[in-house]
Amino acid sequence: MGAAHKSQIKVEGMNCASCVTRVESALRGAPGVTDATVNLATETAQVSYDGGFAGIAEVLAHAGYPTTSNQTRLKIEGMNCASCVGRIENALRDSTGVIEANVNLATGSATVTYAQGTTSPSDLAAVVTATGYPAHPIQTAEATRDDSTKANEIHALTRITLVAAALALPVFVLEMGSHLIPAFHHWVHVTIGTQASHVIQFGLTSILMIGPGRVFYAKGVPSLLRGAPDMNALVALGTSAAYIFSVIATFAPQLLPQGTANVYFEAVAVIIVLILLGRLLEARAKGRTGAAIRKLMSLQPSTARVWRDGSWQDAPISSIKAGDKLTIRPGERVPVDGAVLDGTSYVDESMITGEPVPVGKAPDDQVVGGTMNGTGALRIRATHVGADTVLAQVIRMVEQAQGAKLPIQALVDRITHYFVPVVIAVAILTVLVWLILGPAPALPLALVAGVSVLIIACPCAMGLATPTSIMVGTGRAAELGVLFRKGDALQNLQRARVVAFDKTGTLTQGRPELSDVIPAAGFDRAQVLRLAAAVESQSEHPIAHAVTRAAPGTLPQVTKFSSHTGQGVSAEVEGRSILIGSDRFLSESGIDCAKLADAVEHHAQAGATPLFFAIDKQAAAALAVSDPIKPETKAALDQLRDQGLKLAMITGDNSKTADALARKLNINHVTAEVLPEGKQEAIAELQKQYGVVAFVGDGINDAPALAAANTGIAIGTGTDVAIETADIVLMSGDLGGVARAFEISRRTMRNIRQNLGWAFGYNVVLIPVAAGILYPFGGHLLSPALAAGAMALSSVFVVSNALRLRRMRATLPDGETPLNTQEVTS
Template sequence: MAAPQTTQLKISGMGCASCVGRVETALRDVPGVSDASVNFATETAQVTHDGPVSALTDALTMAGYPAATRQSTLKIGGMNCASCVAKIERALTADPAVVDAQVNLATESAQVTYIDGATDPRTLAQLSEDAGYPARVAQAANDGQTDAAKSEEAKALTRSTVFAAVLALPVFVLEMGGHMIPAFHHWVQATLGTQTSHLIQFALTSVLLIGPGRVFYAKGIPSLLRGSPDMNALVALGTGAAYLFSVTATFTPQVLPQGSANVYFEAASVIVVLILLGRVMEARAKGRTGAAIRKLVGLQPKTARVELDGTFIDRAIADITVGDILQIRPGERVPVDAEVLEGTSYVDESMITGEPVPVGKSPADQVVGGTVNGTGALRVRATRVGADTVLAQVIHMVEQAQGAKLPIQGLVDRITAWFVPAVIAVSLLTIAVWLIFGPAPALPMALVTGVSVLIIACPCAMGLATPTSIMVGTGRAAELGVLFRKGDALQQLQQARVVALDKTGTLTMGRPELENVTTANGFDRADVLRLAAAVEARSEHPIASAITRAGPAELPALSEFESFTGLGVRAVIEDRSVLIGSPRLMAQNGVDLTDLKPEADQRATEGATPLFIAIDGQAAAMLAVSDPVKPGTAQALGRLHDMGLTLAMVTGDNARTAQALADKLGIDHVTAEVLPDGKLAAINALRDQFGTLAFVGDGINDAPALAAADIGVAIGTGTDVAIETADVVLMSGDLRGVTNAVEISRRTMRNIRQNLGWAFGYNILLIPVAAGVLYPFSGHLLSPALAAGAMALSSVFVVSNALRLRRVRASLPESAQDHSTQSVTS
């Protein structure tokens, strides 16, 4: 049996949120499908399956929601006869996601039509490569193609709406003008006559329903016949009923009860116009929800300068391969992930990390595609291209998160699955009640209320409430350097009650630094540091490296060197004997530490590691080495406390050092000296004591803890294993990203609750109003046209409310001062 895979498909034909349940049911009924999640806002389905993709697309077509296709052009080399054409076509069509492949020998190209989301142009090019014919993407399908299609779709919808409005305006004026202005009514009767007025309205409304309104019948009637009515079915039933009743009243009024032969052409026409207008507004608003993805895609340059035989030429990004030597000029965007070979510069990596301070780059450093080079020129070697670049992976993660379905959405889907049939039932019940109990003439009132119920109901608002907020929220989070890799983490994080953090590399820099030099017996600080750095340069121990880094660039030579395991080292420099190490080593060599001991004990209680240096048998200085706290850590932890969260540290470091750091940072609970498997027990204990737990870590040894936590948050500067295990990834190593993640999670879930409250409240309150419950008190019924306007605005409200998440600011914005280098105190 094939291993399960996750395929993302673009779905067409979904008219409203009630379609979601039908698409999911169709997909889950396919053998081999273990899970299917459909997102109405993005019009995508994520399917976990172990069967062929073709089975999924066949099921979608049968259900009336075919998978969308895209087209890409490949430039193919090595072809020399017709048999090559057939061989390449066979290789391409062997991919079940490929619908059609046409290879042209003359142009040395292939036009490939494939299922959108199931494969991509680079994978198709690789199929040709594997068949022995090198290929490259000549026309990347994702380079604005989707945006162009969406834009054209919105323009076509706008044209239909304008045309429908032009047709509906005379109908509305002829019918409603007479009701509002009696003089106008008399003028129409005197000049046109009632029957002529009705015929004009009939003609214009017929054109409107056959033209711009046809979409509702083309989609709604088939859904009714399949026994699974959708939003289009409600509109088709409502407008169709009003139109047919009006046609009957116009041409055969004698078949209707006395006094009930009224026309409602204006209701049918205005309903179509208002709903089309609502869809235009909704489409434009939804277009803005994907702004984050478009912004990320737009970060990658289209071309790069490649070194070829000593000269540089411009080449398309699609043609860049690993190992190519590239030139990046001042102010240019870095085209792909690469390693610096020559040059120094500062690179703005804010689009990846969210940190505003440019990062210095020199030979052997890595640069990330999409970041912006500063004032220096760089010569680099491409290390990752295409889908392997950091930017491409970020885009993929954001797309996955935006297409995810939160647990809260399950309830909404179950409701919308029966919502439309329930509305039809309420409409029929309303008509029956008015026909039985309504005042004469009852038939027109029954028709008005029945149509109003059909038109005012809005499952779209319910279906859009969650996915639009997710799209905007996760997109904004990505702009702030926070990636939600798993959709349910967005909902779970706002439920967290305790945040557990690893120490080394998470709270601290993960690299020891010399923080203090205290001299004694008149020794000069600079001279002592110079000698200490020279001695420790011989050692690879992290503490020794910290001392060496703190010393001058020019170091004196050693004439002798001796290491004492676990104690320290001795060397002879410039005819002076230098001893560096622990108090025990000093005691063995008769060195008196009386003057330095109090300071050393104080530093030890603060979590530092004290070392001593003796020169020619006399105590010269105490060196305090510690793993410094990351900039912004204290600020971030303080903000998390303000959010009502309990803070815990889980570390393998010794208890005294861990407790000293916890006291310094205000951490509530400390579990120290634990092995990786011990972290799991510590996490379970914290969860039992406090509730839902988020764990923040960065190393390989943190991967089990990240997986075991309710929400695993990985520091982006950590290892790939930790990042792959986590639910949330912080693109920078700054813990202020945790506060941003929590803030985004809380704001997004609050936004979703607002949207759901509006969507459900709207339908619960206004469907009875449309049915006429206020008629006994006011003597008025809700006009179907007003019902259509209210329905259209309800969806626009939900999407507009979600768009407010684009204005979310960083919970704790970083400042340049946080990145300044801290000098060693004396």
């Protein structure tokens, strides 16, 4: 038998014959591979294999020669339960070249990663369509049309449900009215007769099944015939069994045992109506789960005022190119990312950063597309447009996180794979047990119990439990300035036991400031600062810039400037000889700094860097320069500590400065004087000591530590979100975002556990009840109609519970105002 697949794949990293040998060897040892030939010139491999491609991709990556991959998203119609999800995922993963496939029931979409050149989005869509679920690749602009598509779906479901209810109501009144009200039963018997009543119920129920209920049979019967039944199959089986029994009881009662010729048309009709109603409520609720991402998409205006052909013109946003000049009037949204050329204004960036305070903008400042301009007018030069804007990157990250599968979903997938077949088996067993052991008349009791088991089982709730919570949680997080770049970070973060921070630029401002000037006896503070700033203005060192920024007014001219690496600087100013640097530098020049050294000792203990200043060979002053702690740092760390987390700091700064900062911020563990690559070892040490570690850095020189931590959290700037090594990106420099990220993770995972607990608990408890386990103890058999109502409400409960995450508010400690109290509107 030949291989099921034959693909030509692109292989990265090959540059010699030995590489070819290694790649061929790796491929031939991969699971399912029957033949492999590698071509160095084209950097490709011809691979024949059985089964899925994921194992081959993993083997190549492990060997150091990864395959080039692409990713696409597919829109899938007709999914309504976890069984559908499993079936589509299996079909995709078994198709040519697919490395990974994640199907999301809540969004009705699939995210597929595949080896470049092995397949195409249209081929993948065809694979899904062949399983019975029409699919097509999602185009870039399609997401913006999702609102109208969802509205059309809700409108169609509303119409169908109303028609179904109109048909079911007479059936219900005729049958249940006769059971509940003896006078009504007598009136029916006298006027139209019992047989005529049953015939009317038959006609209305038949129309209901052929019309509004047709969807259950059109999808359920083919899935049964394929040997892969889904939720529609359960409904089709249950209602068909009750319908066929009722038809026989109506037109050929002699075929049934004496006393068992009862009709259940009203149960069939009510089941269909209630399940359609449940799907309508579920669709309305699911429509609100994507509100956050639709809100992000709506931020970018459709047109912009751009300078073209010597005049300002309104042009479509799609026509804007990098380098174009645009004008933004007061109250308008910024159309694209850009740099301010002219004008001043305050811009509300809360929709991107979660920060409510407008940010001042002046020439050379950056503005972000989608933010709201205040009362000033701005002229900008476009720097990033289209898919390269911050807003587009944010939307992509949110979509990726919403389409991800958490590790917790693996258990759900394993159970739902067997769920529907097991339910069918339980229903058959229920019928047999009632026929053998049930009291007379056993046949109708067996039918009621079997149908109830089929109808009450709810794989929908299982399939929706995780993705709806992820969608709402990550969407709300994005509104609060917290981007979960990787879906599993949502689960991993709440497992962290210690949070490690980079120091410079994360806990501190990252920009040294002059904190004190201590003049020696006989020297004036202002004069000292003026001369020191003049000399330091010639230096590029960050500490020199701190001194220069602190001096007011015009600085005198400097001559004979000289930098002494690692020690200090010297120069002449206004005819005076100036030295600035360490006490050692001045001592080697014959200047005694002992008295000044004592004066700045407490500054050094607090983490400041002391500088000494001499005029004409005399110690004139000491300067203390420090990197100020960010205003929100202490409050943010207190929040994390209140959540039971240990705090650590990993920095390349000297031990004395690091220890002083740790004492001030009450940090438990300090690792100082490490190079960027040494931070990985520090992370490993923390993992050994505490377990799961989250690392927070500014994303510039912290890439190794961000990658080494169980969860990497990068501090963004509002304009820099593409930090590839981070799992989570904070859109503002506010460290309060770290505490918000932990809280969002914790609440979302709690919500997921609630949903899963309900979905599984519901089935574990109610399927035995539907089977009649309470009947021998004086209980009643569960009506199939009540079973349908309970099943419909189960899915609605799960989605509604997930929607509670939209109300998450991120509050600062000490009762300060919430950072963002805007609620999402659907």
